[in-house]
Amino acid sequence: MSFVFGPVPSRRLGVSLGVDIVPRKYCTLDCIYCEVCKTDKLTVSRQDFYDTNEIIEDVKKIYSKIKENIDVVTITGSGEPTLNKSFDVIVKKLKTFVYHPIALLTNSTLFYDNKVRQQAMVFDIIVPSLDAADTKTFQMINKPAKEINFHNMINGLVDFSKSYRGKLFVEVLLIKGVNDSLSHLTKLADIISSLKYDVIQLNTAFRPTAYKNVQRLSDAELLDVAFFFQKRGLKVEPVKNFISKNIQDNDKEELFEKMLHMRPLSETDIVELFGESFLKKVKDDNKFQFFTYQQETFFKKF
Numbered sequence: 001m002s003f004v005f006g007p008v009p010s011r012r013l014g015v016s017l018g019v020d021i022v023p024r025k026y027c028t029l030d031c032i033y034c035e036v037c038k039t040d041k042l043t044v045s046r047q048d049f050y051d052t053n054e055i056i057e058d059v060k061k062i063y064s065k066i067k068e069n070i071d072v073v074t075i076t077g078s079g080e081p082t083l084n085k086s087f088d089v090i091v092k093k094l095k096t097f098v099y100h101p102i103a104l105l106t107n108s109t110l111f112y113d114n115k116v117r118q119q120a121m122v123f124d125i126i127v128p129s130l131d132a133a134d135t136k137t138f139q140m141i142n143k144p145a146k147e148i149n150f151h152n153m154i155n156g157l158v159d160f161s162k163s164y165r166g167k168l169f170v171e172v173l174l175i176k177g178v179n180d181s182l183s184h185l186t187k188l189a190d191i192i193s194s195l196k197y198d199v200i201q202l203n204t205a206f207r208p209t210a211y212k213n214v215q216r217l218s219d220a221e222l223l224d225v226a227f228f229f230q231k232r233g234l235k236v237e238p239v240k241n242f243i244s245k246n247i248q249d250n251d252k253e254e255l256f257e258k259m260l261h262m263r264p265l266s267e268t269d270i271v272e273l274f275g276e277s278f279l280k281k282v283k284d285d286n287k288f289q290f291f292t293y294q295q296e297t298f299f300k301k302f
C-alpha cells in the first residue's frame, strides 16, 4: 500500500506531497462538510496503525524523484493524523532526508492532550481548523466524538500556540446558516484573537460534502467575512490573493456588485481587491453613487 499522494497544488502551502498516516476515516470528528465521506470510525483512541518504517520507505522512494518540484511535505489524509500515536517519530525520521518544511493539517481536537501538544512541536507548519466558537455550533458542524470537550480543546490550542515556534495558519471553514452569523463570527474572532497565529485562511464547502444540504458561502460573502475579521484586527490571508486565485477577470464586475449590495466599498478596498484599473473603470462607468466618510471615498449602489 502507498502512504503518499500528490504532489498536489494547495492554496495554502504551495505544491505539496501528502503523507497519509491514518486509515481512511479514522477521525475524532464527523464534519458535515467533509470531502472524504461520513466518519465511520469516530474515535479518540490513538494507535500505531502502521509500521513507521514502511511509511518512511514509501516517502523516501517518491520524494527522491519529485523533490525538485514541491514546496512542502504535508502530513494529512483521509482522517485525523494526530490519531497516529507515533506521528512525531515519523516526522523526525522524515527530517533525516526531507529538506522541505513539513506541515500538519489537523482538526486540533486532540490538542487538549499535553502529550499531543508536545509531539506537534516537531512540525514546521501547522494548519489547525477551527470552525466553531461554542459547543452548540461545534456539535452542529463538526459532530465530535463524545469524549471531546470543546473548551478543553480550545484551551489546549491556545496554550500550544503560545509555545509553538513554527508557523500556525488557522483554517476557518464557513457553512451558510451554521457558523456564519454575525454573533458567531464575533465569538470566533475573539477566540482566534487569543491565539498566537500567523494568518487565518477562510474556506467554505467548495466540493461535494459528506452530509446533504450543506451550503457554501458565495465568494462575496466569504470576502465580507474576511473584511469583518480584518476590521477586528485579525490577520486574514490577503484578500487580494484570495481574489486573484479564485476570481476570473470577467467575474470581477459581478462580484463587485454583489459586495456593494452588502455594504459600501472604499477606494482602498476596491484597489486591494480588484486593482487600480478596476477602480478607474468604476469611476468612468459612473454607475455607482459615492460619498465621503472620514476623508475616504466610498461607492454604493444607486
Ligand code: SF4
Pocket (backbone or CB within 6 Å): 027, 028, 029, 030, 031, 033, 034, 035, 036, 039, 077, 078, 079, 080, 107
Ligand atoms: S476533521 Fe477532516 S477528515 Fe475528519 S471529518 Fe472533519 S473534514 Fe473530515
